[in-house]
Amino acid sequence: MEINLRWWILALCNLLLFWLQGMVGDATGALGLTLSVNALYVIMPAVCLSQGWGLVLMFLAGLSVDAGLPIGFGFHAVMFAVALTVLHAYQRSLQKAGLGQLIALTIGLNIIFQLVEAVLLAGPLSSYGEYWLRIGSDLVASTLATGLVGWWFLSLEHWLLTITGQEMAEPENV
Amino acid sequence: MALKRLSQLKPVAVLMAFLIAWWVLPVVLKRWVKTGFYEFQAPIFYLESQAEDLQSYWTLRGQSKREMIAAGRDLARENARQSVQLQEARNLAREVERLESILDLPSRPDYHYEVARVAQRDLSAWWQQITIRKGANYNIPVGAAVVYRGGVVGRVREVHAYTSTVELVSSSGFRMAATVLGEDRPVTYQGLINPPFSNPLGEVLNVPADIKHTGGQPLLLVSSPLGGIFPAGLTIGEIVSLAPGSDGFFQRGSVRLNPDLGSLREVAVVIPLYEEEEARTDGD
Numbered sequence: 057m058e059i060n061l062r063w064w065i066l067a068l069c070n071l072l073l074f075w076l077q078g079m080v081g082d083a084t085g086a087l088g089l090t091l092s093v094n095a096l097y098v099i100m101p102a103v104c105l106s107q108g109w110g111l112v113l114m115f116l117a118g119l120s121v122d123a124g125l126p127i128g129f130g131f132h133a134v135m136f137a138v139a140l141t142v143l144h145a146y147q148r149s150l151q152k153a154g155l156g157q158l159i160a161l162t163i164g165l166n167i168i169f170q171l172v173e174a175v176l177l178a179g180p181l182s183s184y185g186e187y188w189l190r191i192g193s194d195l196v197a198s199t200l201a202t203g204l205v206g207w208w209f210l211s212l213e214h215w216l217l218t219i220t221g222q223e224m225a226e227p228e229n230v
Numbered sequence: 231m232a233l234k235r236l237s238q239l240k241p242v243a244v245l246m247a248f249l250i251a252w253w254v255l256p257v258v259l260k261r262w263v264k265t266g267f268y269e270f271q272a273p274i275f276y277l278e279s280q281a282e283d284l285q286s287y288w289t290l291r292g293q294s295k296r297e298m299i300a301a302g303r304d305l306a307r308e309n310a311r312q313s314v315q316l317q318e319a320r321n322l323a324r325e326v327e328r329l330e331s332i333l334d335l336p337s338r339p340d341y342h343y344e345v346a347r348v349a350q351r352d353l354s355a356w357w358q359q360i361t362i363r364k365g366a367n368y369n370i371p372v373g374a375a376v377v378y379r380g381g382v383v384g385r386v387r388e389v390h391a392y393t394s395t396v397e398l399v400s401s402s403g404f405r406m407a408a409t410v411l412g413e414d415r416p417v418t419y420q421g422l423i424n425p426p427f428s429n430p431l432g433e434v435l436n437v438p439a440d441i442k443h444t445g446g447q448p449l450l451l452v453s454s455p456l457g458g459i460f461p462a463g464l465t466i467g468e469i470v471s472l473a474p475g476s477d478g479f480f481q482r483g484s485v486r487l488n489p490d491l492g493s494l495r496e497v498a499v500v501i502p503l504y505e506e507e508e509a510r511t512d513g514d
Binding site: 074075078079081082085086087088089090107108111115119120122123124125126127129130133134137138141144145173174177178179180181184186187189190191193194 | 241242244245248249252260261263264267268270271274275278350351352353354355356357358359361387395397402403422423424425426427428430431489492493
C-alpha cells in the first residue's frame, strides 16, 4: 500500500494544533474564555485530500478532541466529517483560493462550529443570560484567534506540503 | 445523465457509509477506542505539566541566596505553627474517640488524602474539568471528592492509567449536598457557569425560607457529609443572593465560587479508608 505523505503531514499538523489548543485553553480557562479554532482541523484536508482519506483524518481529529470530554464520543468527529464533505464539493475552487480567502472561510466555518456546539450542548444552561454572554465572548475571542493562528497554521501546512514536493491536489484530482 | 447525477451523490454516500459504520460500532468497542485515544494523548499534557514544573524549578534556581534564606525562615515559622495545630488536632481526635466510646456512637468516616499536581485545565462554557497526574496507579477511585486549601474542588469523574479527570464544582453537571454555615438543614448545590472575566458561579436550591442574609454579609456554603463523599464543613462558596423558589416553601440563590478554581496547581483527592482497603484487597 502506497504511503500518502500528504495525509501524514496534515495529520501531524493537526496533532500540533491539538496540543497548542490544549495549552492555550489551559491558560485562558481561568479568565473564563475558551479559544476554539476547530475549523483549522478541516480546511486543508478538505482542500488537499481525497474524501476518503479526509474523512479518516477528520474522525481521528474529532475522536482525539472528544476522548477527554464529557460529551458523546464522536460528536466532533461527525461535525468535522460533515464539514469536510460539504467543503470537498468545492475542492477545485478551494485549491485556487488564496491564503486570505482560506482564512475567511476558516473564520466562517469556525463560527458555524461554535454556534452548533452552543445550541446542541446548552441543555438547561440556555435559559441563563450568563451562558449566552460566555458564548458571545468565546465567539469574539475565537474569531480573532482563528484569524491570527489560521494565517500561521495554514501557511505552515502549505509550506510543509511544498518542501516535501506534494501538490495541493491529489494526483487523481489534477 | 442519470449516471452523472448518481456520481454527484457519491460524496454524500461516502459520508453516510462512514457515519453508519460509526453508529453501528458496538458500545464496548467505542469505549475501548475512547480509552485508547485518551491514553495516547495523556503523555502530551503529562510531559507539558512536567516541563512547567521544570520551568518553575529553574526560575527558583535563579533567585538569590538572600531570598531563599528569607523563604526558608518563613517556612520554618509556618512549620512550627502547623506542628502546634497538628498536636491540637490529634488531641481533639482522641477526645472524639473517647466520647464516641463512652456514648457508644458509630465512628466517623476516616479519609486518606492523596495530593496530586494539576496537569491540565479545560474550563469551557459547558464543562469545567481538570486533569491530575495520579490515576489508577495510585488507586484513585471514581467519584472521590477532591479538595484544596480553599475548600471543595470537585469530584473524580474518570480514572485513567496515570491520570484522572476531575469535574469541578463550577461545572454545570455538578451537584452535591451542602449546608449553610451554622445550620444543620441540608440544601442542594449545583454548578452553573464560568462567566468571562469574573468568578465562577453556582446555584443553591432548597434553602429553608427562614435563612436570610444578615447585615449584608454573604452566607457561607459548606459541604455536608450527607452525600457520603465529602467531609463536612469544607467551603464551597458564598451565597450572594437568595430569592423565593417557584414552590413558595424554599428559596434558591446564586453562589460565588473561589476564583482560584481556575488556576489550581495542587489538589488532594479524599479517599475513604474503606475504599482504599477494598482496592488493596482487589489488588491482592
